[in-house]
Amino acid sequence: MTWGARDLAVRFGSRIALDGVSLEAPAGQVTAVVGGDGAGKTTLLRCLAGVLAVDRGEVRWPGATRTGYLASTSGTYPDLTVDENLDFTAAAYGVPAGVAHERGAEYLERTGLASVRTRLVGDLSGGMRQKLGVLRALLHHPDLLVLDEPTTGIDPVSRVDLWWLIARAAAAGAAVVLATTYLDEAERATRLLALDEGRALAEGSVDDIIGSMPGALRVRATPPADGDTRARAWRRGTRWRVWYPGSGSAAPSGDERLEPDLQDAVTVIALNREIQGARTPERTS
Amino acid sequence: MTAGHESPDPLARARGITRRFGAFVAVDDVDLHVGAGEVVGLLGANGAGKTTLIRMLLGLLRPSAGEATLFGTPPSRQTRRRLGYVPQNLGLYDDLTPSENLEFARAAFGHVGERHPVDVPRGAEAPVGRLPLGVQRRLAFQEALDHRPDLLVLDEPTSGVAPLARARLWETIHAAADRGVGVLVTTHYMDEAAECDRLVVMAAGRVVAAGTMAGIVGDTTVIQVDSEDWADAFAAIEAAGLRAALIGRSLRVPGAARREVEEALGDLQAQVSETTATLEERFFELTIAAHSR
Numbered sequence: 001m002t003w004g005a006r007d008l009a010v011r012f013g014s015r016i017a018l019d020g021v022s023l024e025a026p027a028g029q030v031t032a033v034v035g036g037d038g039a040g041k042t043t044l045l046r047c048l049a050g051v052l053a054v055d056r057g058e059v060r061w062p063g064a065t066r067t068g069y070l071a072s073t074s075g076t077y078p079d080l081t082v083d084e085n086l087d088f089t090a091a092a093y094g095v096p097a098g099v100a101h102e103r104g105a106e107y108l109e110r111t112g113l114a115s116v117r118t119r120l121v122g123d124l125s126g127g128m129r130q131k132l133g134v135l136r137a138l139l140h141h142p143d144l145l146v147l148d149e150p151t152t153g154i155d156p157v158s159r160v161d162l163w164w165l166i167a168r169a170a171a172a173g174a175a176v177v178l179a180t181t182y183l184d185e186a187e188r189a190t191r192l193l194a195l196d197e198g199r200a201l202a203e204g205s206v207d208d209i210i211g212s213m214p215g216a217l218r219v220r221a222t223p224p225a226d227g228d229t230r231a232r233a234w235r236r237g238t239r240w241r242v243w244y245p246g247s248g249s250a251a252p253s254g255d256e257r258l259e260p261d262l263q264d265a266v267t268v269i270a271l272n273r274e275i276q277g278a279r280t281p282e283r284t285s
Numbered sequence: 286m287t288a289g290h291e292s293p294d295p296l297a298r299a300r301g302i303t304r305r306f307g308a309f310v311a312v313d314d315v316d317l318h319v320g321a322g323e324v325v326g327l328l329g330a331n332g333a334g335k336t337t338l339i340r341m342l343l344g345l346l347r348p349s350a351g352e353a354t355l356f357g358t359p360p361s362r363q364t365r366r367r368l369g370y371v372p373q374n375l376g377l378y379d380d381l382t383p384s385e386n387l388e389f390a391r392a393a394f395g396h397v398g399e400r401h402p403v404d405v406p407r408g409a410e411a412p413v414g415r416l417p418l419g420v421q422r423r424l425a426f427q428e429a430l431d432h433r434p435d436l437l438v439l440d441e442p443t444s445g446v447a448p449l450a451r452a453r454l455w456e457t458i459h460a461a462a463d464r465g466v467g468v469l470v471t472t473h474y475m476d477e478a479a480e481c482d483r484l485v486v487m488a489a490g491r492v493v494a495a496g497t498m499a500g501i502v503g504d505t506t507v508i509q510v511d512s513e514d515w516a517d518a519f520a521a522i523e524a525a526g527l528r529a530a531l532i533g534r535s536l537r538v539p540g541a542a543r544r545e546v547e548e549a550l551g552d553l554q555a556q557v558s559e560t561t562a563t564l565e566e567r568f569f570e571l572t573i574a575a576h577s578r
Contacts, residue, residue: 028516030531034448036418036448037417037446038417038419125332126331127331152444153444153473154473155473156473156565156568157572160530164528167519168519171515171516171520171531172516181445183448183476187533188530188532196447205533206533234449234453235452236452266448267449267452274449
């Protein structure tokens with residue numbers, strides 16, 4: 001079963017939050033939605049989770065009781081204990097108490113939360129709260145699990161636990177959709193959708209996206225002097241990458257050819273759009 | 286350029302620095318230095334001691350033992366003027382416009398002399414709180430660089446920023462380093478760590494690794510499992526009490542031996558290979574080892 005959205009458009013007043021965005025979320029796979037703040041990630045995830053109505057397009061989801069959703073703002077009750085948070089979730093989704101306790105105990109154990117079950121959630125670290133938030137979203141074993149920036153601000157040690165929960169849900173057959181602002185994290189997913197200003201920059205597997213990069217890349221030790229070329233260059237680590245819209249034959253012969261990785265490809269696609277956007281008149285909304 | 290650039294003394298240095306809070310040792314005998322023109326990344330899980338260390342370097346917190354120096358002297362009001370700091374929440378005033386924010390910072394730093402033009406997009410003279418986060422982040426950088434500091438301290442500098450904008454912000458950071466500014470960056474993300482010249486990894490209050498990214502990873506390897514049906518492989522590895530991480534369609538099993546993984550997989554069709562660990566995997570291993578000591 002593949003959940004997802006087709007040709008979504010969402011407006012907030014005069015602001016276009018999503019403009020013709022499609023996403024496929026196949027069962028048993030992790031799909032990452034990546035972009036900066038304001039790209040439209042949260043709006044898309046809210047549509048997928050059925051908590052926001054769309055102005056245009058189609059959302060395919062398994063319904064509220066078979067969906068798990070973690071909002072970016074908060075997914076836990078700070079005035080309740082860890083156990084109470086889980087009990088509350090189990091009751092809300094109609095998970096029998098016995099089943100909920102068994103599942104909860106295993107998940108808490110595996111994510112380092114077993115020793116804090118009777119503590120108030122408001123007193124826990126950000127990482128622990130976030131793990132509990134994800135746990136709450138998946139306790140009823142949903143068919144579609146939607147997680148809005150589950151790992152933002154979370155340190156790499158807690159992130160390992162969060163990704164274990166995510167992998168575990170996908171292995172059990174759930175379609176997982178998660179948002180992140182980091183490409184290195186998105187690369188862990190099977191499929192990616194890169195969003196920019198409410199529109200899709202690229203979609204597909206890591207290989208698909210790298211393969212869809214237009215033009216050619218060269219690397220050099222110093223920034224190009226020519227202004228036009230400089231606008232197509234960016235620095236990564238100690239070297240400069242220069243993008244050529246064509247075959248790259250215009251590049252100086254000393255510049256080395258480079259096979260792009262995901263970060264290069266997404267940067268080029270965004271750069272290409274920026275350059276195109278500067279040439280064409282502003283879209284009217 | 287200031288004398289800091291030519292001087293053999295590092296811009297910031299901690300020597301044997303320790304900080305206790307009651308019986309808890311937050312920072313335990315740490316050495317750290319940031320030289321002119323260097324971008325140093327400070328990595329550590331929450332509670333590893335990064336913030337306490339930086340607070341001591343900035344002179345906001347007294348060490349229990351050891352010493353911190355900024356520009357060769359103990360941190361003071363004077364040394365603070367030579368410092369630019371961008372906290373993760375950016376430290377801007379939401380109700381002031383970008384120019385008002387900059388004016389305020391200039392007054393606070395007693396900045397006289399050459400001024401950079403305020404580089405904010407047209408129509409952005411709204412209160413900062415209403416501007417897009419990318420613009421806010423650029424402004425915070427500009428504010429930190431405006432008084433021409435010799436040392437920049439950045440806390441997860443490109444959090445929440447799109448890939449292209451991230452590349453542009455890092456250009457600004459590298460350009461400052463090329464002018465001789467020393468940069469200390471704390472981050473949880475490997476994309477950012479990859480931009481640093483040198484990394485220092487903290488765990489349980491101590492420095493557990495330092496050097497280049499390749500040097501820190503060294504010859505640490507991880508077992509990778511590729512299978513048509515990763516979910517079955519995942520279940521088999523889990524059932525054997527090992528812990529698998531999903532990367533795309535591959536599984537990685539940090540800390541496990543090849544034989545253990547092969548035994549766990551049994552008759553399952555899967556390719557098992559041993560590959561170089563990622564920085565993140567190495568980081569995790571170092572952190573776990575530090576806590577089990």
